[in-house]
Amino acid sequence: MLGFAFAFIATVLHIVLCFVGAPLVTGIINKLRAWALGRRGPPLLQPYLHLARLLRKITLVPDTATDLFTFWPLGAFLALAVATMLIPGFTTGMLTADAGDYVTIIGLFALARSATMLGGLETGFGFGGAGAAREALFGIFAEGALLVLLLAFALLAQTTSVDGIATAFRTAHIGISVSLGFALAAMLAVALTETGRIPTDNPSGHLELGMVHEAMVLEYSGRLLALLDYGGMLRLLAWMNLIGTIFLPFGMAQATEIFSWPGGLALWAGKLLVMAVALSIFEVSRAKMRVFRVPEFLGAALLLGMLAGVFLFVAARIGA
Amino acid sequence: MGNSIGLMFGLPGQGMHLHLDALSLLFVCILLPQTVAAALAGMRGSFTFWLFVLGMALALLAGDAFTLIFGFELMSAASWLLVMQGDARPATLYAGVAIFSGACLIPALFLPVSSLAFVLIALGAGAKAGLAPLHSWLPRAHPAPPAGVSALMSGGMVKVALYVLIRYAFVNLAPAAQPWWGVALVAAGALSVLIGALRAVLEVELKTVLACSTVEHVGLITVGLGLALYAKATGDAALSGLALQAALLCAVAHGLFKPLLFIGAGEVKHATGTTSLNWLGGLMRGMPRLGALMLLGAACMAALPLGPGFAPAFLLFHAAIGAAATGGILARIGFSGLLAVLGIGGALALAAAVRLIGLGFLGRPRSLHAAAAEDLRRGPYLAMALLGVLCTPVALVPGLILELLNPVIMLLAPQADAPPLSYAPLTLLLLAGLAALAAGFVQTRWGTRGLREVAAWNGGFGRPPAWLPFGDPHTQASATGFAEPVMRLLGKGLLGTTLADPAERFLLLPLFRLQTRLIRLAERVRRATIRERLAFVFAVLVAFLLALGLGQGG
Numbered sequence: 001m002l003g004f005a006f007a008f009i010a011t012v013l014h015i016v017l018c019f020v021g022a023p024l025v026t027g028i029i030n031k032l033r034a035w036a037l038g039r040r041g042p043p044l045l046q047p048y049l050h051l052a053r054l055l056r057k058i059t060l061v062p063d064t065a066t067d068l069f070t071f072w073p074l075g076a077f078l079a080l081a082v083a084t085m086l087i088p089g090f091t092t093g094m095l096t097a098d099a100g101d102y103v104t105i106i107g108l109f110a111l112a113r114s115a116t117m118l119g120g121l122e123t124g125f126g127f128g129g130a131g132a133a134r135e136a137l138f139g140i141f142a143e144g145a146l147l148v149l150l151l152a153f154a155l156l157a158q159t160t161s162v163d164g165i166a167t168a169f170r171t172a173h174i175g176i177s178v179s180l181g182f183a184l185a186a187m188l189a190v191a192l193t194e195t196g197r198i199p200t201d202n203p204s205g206h207l208e209l210g211m212v213h214e215a216m217v218l219e220y221s222g223r224l225l226a227l228l229d230y231g232g233m234l235r236l237l238a239w240m241n242l243i244g245t246i247f248l249p250f251g252m253a254q255a256t257e258i259f260s261w262p263g264g265l266a267l268w269a270g271k272l273l274v275m276a277v278a279l280s281i282f283e284v285s286r287a288k289m290r291v292f293r294v295p296e297f298l299g300a301a302l303l304l305g306m307l308a309g310v311f312l313f314v315a316a317r318i319g320a
Numbered sequence: 321m322g323n324s325i326g327l328m329f330g331l332p333g334q335g336m337h338l339h340l341d342a343l344s345l346l347f348v349c350i351l352l353p354q355t356v357a358a359a360l361a362g363m364r365g366s367f368t369f370w371l372f373v374l375g376m377a378l379a380l381l382a383g384d385a386f387t388l389i390f391g392f393e394l395m396s397a398a399s400w401l402l403v404m405q406g407d408a409r410p411a412t413l414y415a416g417v418a419i420f421s422g423a424c425l426i427p428a429l430f431l432p433v434s435s436l437a438f439v440l441i442a443l444g445a446g447a448k449a450g451l452a453p454l455h456s457w458l459p460r461a462h463p464a465p466p467a468g469v470s471a472l473m474s475g476g477m478v479k480v481a482l483y484v485l486i487r488y489a490f491v492n493l494a495p496a497a498q499p500w501w502g503v504a505l506v507a508a509g510a511l512s513v514l515i516g517a518l519r520a521v522l523e524v525e526l527k528t529v530l531a532c533s534t535v536e537h538v539g540l541i542t543v544g545l546g547l548a549l550y551a552k553a554t555g556d557a558a559l560s561g562l563a564l565q566a567a568l569l570c571a572v573a574h575g576l577f578k579p580l581l582f583i584g585a586g587e588v589k590h591a592t593g594t595t596s597l598n599w600l601g602g603l604m605r606g607m608p609r610l611g612a613l614m615l616l617g618a619a620c621m622a623a624l625p626l627g628p629g630f631a632p633a634f635l636l637f638h639a640a641i642g643a644a645a646t647g648g649i650l651a652r653i654g655f656s657g658l659l660a661v662l663g664i665g666g667a668l669a670l671a672a673a674v675r676l677i678g679l680g681f682l683g684r685p686r687s688l689h690a691a692a693a694e695d696l697r698r699g700p701y702l703a704m705a706l707l708g709v710l711c712t713p714v715a716l717v718p719g720l721i722l723e724l725l726n727p728v729i730m731l732l733a734p735q736a737d738a739p740p741l742s743y744a745p746l747t748l749l750l751l752a753g754l755a756a757l758a759a760g761f762v763q764t765r766w767g768t769r770g771l772r773e774v775a776a777w778n779g780g781f782g783r784p785p786a787w788l789p790f791g792d793p794h795t796q797a798s799a800t801g802f803a804e805p806v807m808r809l810l811g812k813g814l815l816g817t818t819l820a821d822p823a824e825r826f827l828l829l830p831l832f833r834l835q836t837r838l839i840r841l842a843e844r845v846r847r848a849t850i851r852e853r854l855a856f857v858f859a860v861l862v863a864f865l866l867a868l869g870l871g872q873g874g
Binding site (some may be wrong): 008019052054055057058060061062063064065066067068070074077078079081082085086096098099101103104106107110111113114117118120121122123124125126127128129131132133134136137139140141142143144145146147148150151154155159160161218222223226227237291293295302305306310313314 | 459521577601604605608611615622623624625630632633634637638641644646649651652653655656657659660661662663664666667668669671672673675677679681682683684707742743744747751752755756758759763766767768770771772773774775776777778779780790791795796797801802803804805806808809810
C-alpha cells in the first residue's frame with residue numbers, strides 16, 4: 001500500500017516537473033546556443049513569457065480553414081502530453097510504466113506528427129502543404145529506424161517497455177557494447193529529426209523555403225500556437241528523457257523508495273543539462289542540410305539500427 | 321463447436337455439407353456487418369450482389385472440398401459480373417486471375433497432404449487475396465464496381481481467400497507443415513506491405529488509394545499468418561499465439577474500416593462526380609458527417625494509437641521482434657529487415673491516410689463540384705455509422721476482442737500461448753483526458769477566449785482576386801505534389817518513373833510476351849505448306865523408327 005502511494009506520488013511529481021520544466025529546458029538550450037555563438041541570448045524564462053503572451057492574444061482562424069482547425073493543435077498536444085507522461089524521467093517503476101511500451105510511444109509520436117501535418121494542410125496554402133509532404137517523407141525513415149532499434153533493446157533487456165529497458169540496463173551488466181553505440185547514433189539521428197533541430201530543420205527559422213515544422217504551423221496564432229509551441233517543448237523533453245532513460249539509466253531512482261528520489265532528481269537534472277549542452281554545441285557547429293539529403297541521413301540511421309541487432313547476434317556467438 | 325449439416329443438393333451421391341466451427345464463425349462475423357452496410361449503401365436491389373454474398377457465405381461454411389470450391393467460384397463469377405457492370409476494362413484481367421486461382425485451388429484440394437498442396441493453395445488463395453506478386457489486378461478491379469460492392473470485395477472477398485489459406489495451412493495440411501511455408505508467406509506479405517503502402521501514397525484516385533491500402537493490409541495479415549506458421553513448425557508457443565492474434569485482429573479491424581472508407585468514397589463520387597484527389601478539397605465544410613466518419617476510417621488505416629488499427633500493428637511488431645530473437649544469423653537479418661519493412665510500411669500508411677484526409681477533406685476546394693457537395697444520403701450514412709460504432713470496441717478494448725478470438729487460436733495452433741496485451745488504450749485515454757483538463761484550466765484561467773475569422777496570412781501573399789472564390793487552386797498542394805518527395809526518393813527506385821506496378825513489369829509483361837511468341841509459333845504451324853507438313857511427318861516417322869530400332873538392337 002505504501003509502495004503504491006509512493007509510486008503514485010512519484011508519477012505525479014514526474015508529470016508536474018515535466019510539464020512545468022519543459023519550457024525551461026528549451027530556454028536553457030536557447031541560452032546555451034546564444035552563448036556558443038558569442039551572443040548574450042534571451043533570458044532563461046523567455047519561453048514562459050512567450051507562451052503567456054500567446055495565451056493573451058486573440059486567436060485568428062483563416063477563412064479557408066474548416067471546423068477542425070482548432071482540433072489539430074489539441075490532438076498533437078494531447079499525444080505528446082501522454083508520451084511525456086509515459087516516458088520515465090528521474091525514476092523507474094512509475095504507475096504509468098505498464099502502459100509505456102516502446103511501440104505505444106512511437107505510435108503517440110506518430111499521432112502527434114499526423115495531427116501537425118493535417119494542421120498544415122488545413123488552410124490549403126503552399127507552405128503548409130510543402131511542410132506536411134516533407135514531414136511525411138522524414139517520418140517514413142524515422143519510424144523504420146525506431147522500430148529496428150527496438151529489436152536491439154528487446155534482445156538485451158528481454159522486455160519492450162521503456163521502464164523495463166531502463167531497469168534492465170541499470171541493474172544487469174550490459175557493459176559498453178558496439179551494438180548500443182550504433183543504436184545510440186541511430187537514436188540521436190531520429191531524435192534530431194523528430195524534434196526539428198539542425199541538421200534536418202531549423203528551429204529558429206521562420207520564413208524560408210527549406211523549413212519543415214515551422215511551415216506547418218504558419219497559420220496558427222494565439223492560444224492554438226501556444227499549444228503547438230508548448231507541444232514542441234514537451235516533445236524535446238520527452239526525447240531527452242527517452243534517450244536518457246535508455247542510454248544513461250545509471251542513478252535513476254526507484255519509485256517505491258522515497259530516499260532514492262533526491263539523488264535521482266539531481267542526476268536527472270544533470271543528465272538533461274549535459275544533453276542540452278551537447279545539443280547546443282552540435283547545433284551551432286553544423287549547418288542545416290538540404291531537404292532531400294535528410295532521408296539519406298535517416299537511412300543511415302536505419303542501417304545502423306539493423307547492424308545493432310545483427311552485431312548482438314555475433315557478440316552472443318563469440319561470447320563478447 | 322463442430323456443427324455439420326448436409327444439404328439435399330450438390331454432387332450426385334455426395335451432396336453438399338456445411339460445417340460451422342470457431343474459424344468459420346469468426347469470418348462469418350467479419351463478413352456480416354459489411355454485408356449489412358453494403359446493402360444499406362444501396363446494393364440491396366441487385367441480384368448479383370446477393371449471389372456474391374451467397375458465394376462467400378458458402379465458401380466460409382463449407383464442410384467439404386466441393387462446397388468450398390463451389391462457393392469460391394460462385395463468389396468469383398458474381399464479383400466478375402459486378403466488376404464488369406462498373407468498368408469493363410479491368411474485368412478481363414480480373415477473370416484471368418480468378419481462373420488462375422481456381423486452377424490452383426481445385427487440384428490442391430484433392431491432393432494428398434504435402435508441400436505441393438500448400439504451394440498451390442498459397443498461389444490460388446494468394447492470387448484471390450491480392451498477395452504480392454499476384455496483386456496487380458486488385459488496385460484496378462476493386463475500384464471499378466459501385467461503392468457497396470467495392471467495400472465488400474476489399475473487406476470481405478480477400479478475407480474469404482485468406483480464410484481458405486488459414487483453413488488449409490493451419491488445419492487441413494497441418495501434419496506436413498514445414499518452417500519454410502511460414503517464411504514464404506512472410507516474404508510475400510512483406511512485399512505486399514511495401515508495394516501496397518507505397519502505391520497508396522502515390523495514387524491519385526481515392527478508391528485506388530483504398531485498394532492499394534487493402535494490398536498493404538492483406539500483407540500485414542499474411543505476415544502475421546506466416547510468423548504463426550513458422551513458430552508453429554518450430555514449436556514456439558508464445559510467438560505463434562502472438563502472431564495469430566495479430567493476424568486475426570488485423571482481419572477484424574480491416575473488415576470494419578475498409579468498407580467504411582469505400583462506402584465513403586462512393587458518397588464522395590455521388591456528391592462531387594469524381595474521386596480524384598486532385599479535384600477534391602475542403603469537403604469537410606459541405607460534408608461534415610462524411611468527413612468525421614472518413615477521419616475515423618483514415619485513423620484506423622494509419623494504425624494510430626486509440627484507433628482500432630493500432631492493436632494489431634502493435635501485436636505484429638512484437639511478433640516480428642519475437643521471431644527475430646530466435647533462430648540463426650539469417651533469421652536475425654531477415655526478421656530485422658522485416659521490422660524495417662513493417663516500420664516503413666506503417667509510416668507510408670500514415671502518409672497515405674494524412675494525404676487522403678488533408679487533401680480530400682481539408683483545405684480549399686479544388687473544383688466547384690467539391691465546393692458545392694452535399695452531405696451523406698441516409699442509407700450510406702447508416703451503413704458508415706454502423707461500421708464506425710463497431711470499430712469502437714476494437715479500438716478501446718482490444719483485450720476483450722482477443723479473448724473472444726481465443727477459441728479460433730486454439731483451433732489453429734493448439735499449443736499457442738500468447739502473453740497478455742501490454743497496450744492499454746483506456747489508460748492512454750485517461751491520461752489524455754487529464755492533460756486536456758489541465759490545458760482547459762490554463763486556458764480559462766489565463767487565456768483570452770474567442771476566435772476571429774480573417775483571411776489566411778499565407779506567408780504575406782495578398783488575397784486572391786474576386787473571380788477565384790477559393791483562391792488560385794495552383795497555390796495549394798496537389799495530390800501529386802504531396803506525394804512528390806516520396807516519389808522522388810522511394811517511388812522511382814521501387815516502381816520506376818512510370819509508376820507501373822513491379823508485378824506488371826516483371827510478371828504480366830513477360831507472360832504477355834511469351835503468349836505473343838506462342839501465338840506466332842502456332843500461326844507458323846498453321847501456315848505451313850503441304851510439303852513442310854509432309855516433311856515433318858516423315859521426319860517424325862524416321863526418328864521413331866530409329867529410336868525403335870536402336871532400342872531393340874541395343
